[in-house]
Amino acid sequence: MFTKSICLISRSIYPHPISKHSQNMQTFEGWSRFWENIVIIAQSQSKDIKISSYNKVSGVLLPLISNKYLNIVYFTLLGIFEINKLYKKYSFEVFQASDAGGAFLAFLASKIYQKKFIFEIQGDIFDYPSKNGSRVHSVFVKFFSKFLAKRADYIRIVSPFLYEPLDKLNIDRIKIFLVPPRCDSNLFNYENIESNKPKELTNSKYNLLFVGNLIYAKGVDILLEAFALIEKEYSDVSLSYVGEGEEKQKLLNRAKDLGIEKKVIFFGRLEYQAIPVMMHYSDVLILPSREEGVGRVILEAMAMRLPVVASNVGGIPLVIDDSRDGLLFVSEDVISLKKCVLLLIEDKDLSVNITNSAYQKFINNYEYEVSINKFINMYKTIL
Numbered sequence: 001m002f003t004k005s006i007c008l009i010s011r012s013i014y015p016h017p018i019s020k021h022s023q024n025m026q027t028f029e030g031w032s033r034f035w036e037n038i039v040i041i042a043q044s045q046s047k048d049i050k051i052s053s054y055n056k057v058s059g060v061l062l063p064l065i066s067n068k069y070l071n072i073v074y075f076t077l078l079g080i081f082e083i084n085k086l087y088k089k090y091s092f093e094v095f096q097a098s099d100a101g102g103a104f105l106a107f108l109a110s111k112i113y114q115k116k117f118i119f120e121i122q123g124d125i126f127d128y129p130s131k132n133g134s135r136v137h138s139v140f141v142k143f144f145s146k147f148l149a150k151r152a153d154y155i156r157i158v159s160p161f162l163y164e165p166l167d168k169l170n171i172d173r174i175k176i177f178l179v180p181p182r183c184d185s186n187l188f189n190y191e192n193i194e195s196n197k198p199k200e201l202t203n204s205k206y207n208l209l210f211v212g213n214l215i216y217a218k219g220v221d222i223l224l225e226a227f228a229l230i231e232k233e234y235s236d237v238s239l240s241y242v243g244e245g246e247e248k249q250k251l252l253n254r255a256k257d258l259g260i261e262k263k264v265i266f267f268g269r270l271e272y273q274a275i276p277v278m279m280h281y282s283d284v285l286i287l288p289s290r291e292e293g294v295g296r297v298i299l300e301a302m303a304m305r306l307p308v309v310a311s312n313v314g315g316i317p318l319v320i321d322d323s324r325d326g327l328l329f330v331s332e333d334v335i336s337l338k339k340c341v342l343l344l345i346e347d348k349d350l351s352v353n354i355t356n357s358a359y360q361k362f363i364n365n366y367e368y369e370v371s372i373n374k375f376i377n378m379y380k381t382i383l
Contacts, residue, residue: 004383005037005090007083007109009102011075014042017052018059023272025054026184030372032056034379037090041079041105043071049082060086072101079105080112087113093383094118096156100125100141103148110153116382119152121145122181123217123293123314126165154382158293159315177378181296182371183362187273188303193280200265201281204238206345209282209306211275211297214245219288219311219332224251226288226337228258234345240265242278279304284344288329288337292316298326302362305355309340323350325358 014021018040028038037056044050044061052059060082065071083105086092095110096118097103103119110117125145149155150169155176157163166176186192201207208227214220220241227239241251241264248266255261270278279285285301285308292314299319301308308326310316320326327344329336344351364370 003036003090004034005039005092006031006035006094006096006379007039007041007086007090007092007106009041009079009095009097009106009109011071011099011101012042013064014040014044014059014061016044016046016050016059016061017054018057018061019052019054021272025057026187026368027182027372028057029055030368031375031379033372034376039086039090039092041082041086041102043075049078072104075101076105076108080108083109094379096120098122100144100148103152104144107148107151116153117151118154118156118382119148120156120158121149121162121166121293122158123291126169127291154378156378159318161315161318162293177374177381179374179378180366180371181294181299182368183296183299183303183366184368185303185363186368188276188279188300190276190280190304193277197281198277200267201238201240204263205236206234206238206284207282208237208239208341209242209278209285210240210287211242211278211285211300212287212295214241214243214247214251216247217290218245219290220245220247220251221254222290222332222334222337223286223288224254224258224264226334226341227264228260229334229338230341231260231263233342237345238263238265240267240278240282242267242270242275244269275300276304279306282306284309284341286337286341287311287316288331289313289316290331294319299362299366302355302358302366305359307344307351307354308358309337309344311337320358321361323354325354325361327354 031038040059042061043064047063050061062078065074092115094116095106097106098120107117125141156179158180210223212218231237255264285306287295287310289311294315298308311331312328313331322328327340329340
């Protein structure tokens with residue numbers, strides 16, 4: 001009996017067992033309406049290969065190497081070996097990848113087994129930001145992203161703004177599918193939140209929130225500098241970082257230098273179910289990215305009726321209509337970010353109007369079922 005199987009390849013860090021990655025498991029549950037088998041090849045913090053399964057989803061988690069370049073080589077070589085074993089069982093129809101490192105492995109596998117290769121592009125990886133000490137990595141990402149995009153059988157993008165860089169690569173739009181991110185309103189629903197406010201958020205009247213990886217591309221340093229200025233005008237305010245990343249120690253050191261370390265809270269990486277709670281008890285979500293596809297966290301805030309301040313980069317302006325369902329600030333402009341946050345704190349009517357408008361936009365465009373149906377239609381077209 002013929003069964004449809006897909007292999008999703010990503011260098012993202014998954015927990016073991018994979019069922020703990022509730023955010024992605026929810027997505028795969030929707031995919032399982034089309035696919036009989038969904039196999040993930042990703043990474044974990046373990047020193048050994050970890051294998052686990054959850055419903056129709058199976059995961060092979062490869063060890064993570066600390067050196068990013070050695071890690072790519074190790075992931076690719078070991079990944080080919082694992083795919084060879086898995087293919088004998090599943091005979092994959094599609095190899096799909098969501099990052100340049102994973103896409104290279106998916107591309108190789110698609111050529112070896114003569115199957116379809118889908119490259120998911122979720123940000124402007126063709127103009128990946130660089131900084132001192134990371135220019136080589138930036139050049140590497142840009143080069144391989146263009147190389148792989150040109151050779152992909154199909155491309156899934158999360159925002160219309162990504163059509164432009166793909167047009168410059170002369171990629172036929174018939175190969176491109178627009179499938180925006182999704183958010184489950186059953187989980188991100190303020191009516192489900194318990195009344196116990198996290199104790200870390202009880203010390204300030206206003207709580208500002210960032211959710212995401214603590215990396216340079218997310219502009220987490222810009223947020224800290226802006227918060228230092230905000231704190232001078234509103235002493236009864238705190239900033240919460242939810243997430244982990246290579247910039248964390250720099251943020252800790254800088255907060256201490258600025259004398260605001262007691263007002264800046266680092267929660268680390270929380271369970272996905274805890275994010276709605278953090279949003280419910282916060283006053284503003286801030287996404288200060290230097291580059292961004294859409295920013296799923298924006299959609300989650302919309303669902304939670306939490307006002308958003310975000311940078312005007314990438315696909316964000318296509319999600320947020322400035323002053324209607326969120327506020328946009330000039331990317332990397334600390335003063336512009338500060339003014340937007342203060343405006344929401346001081347003008348409650350504006351804040352309410354923004355959240356009401358944003359919630360309606362979320363329901364119409366980004367609710368879970370809307371996105372899953374677009375995914376399924378993409379797969380039906382491809383096969």
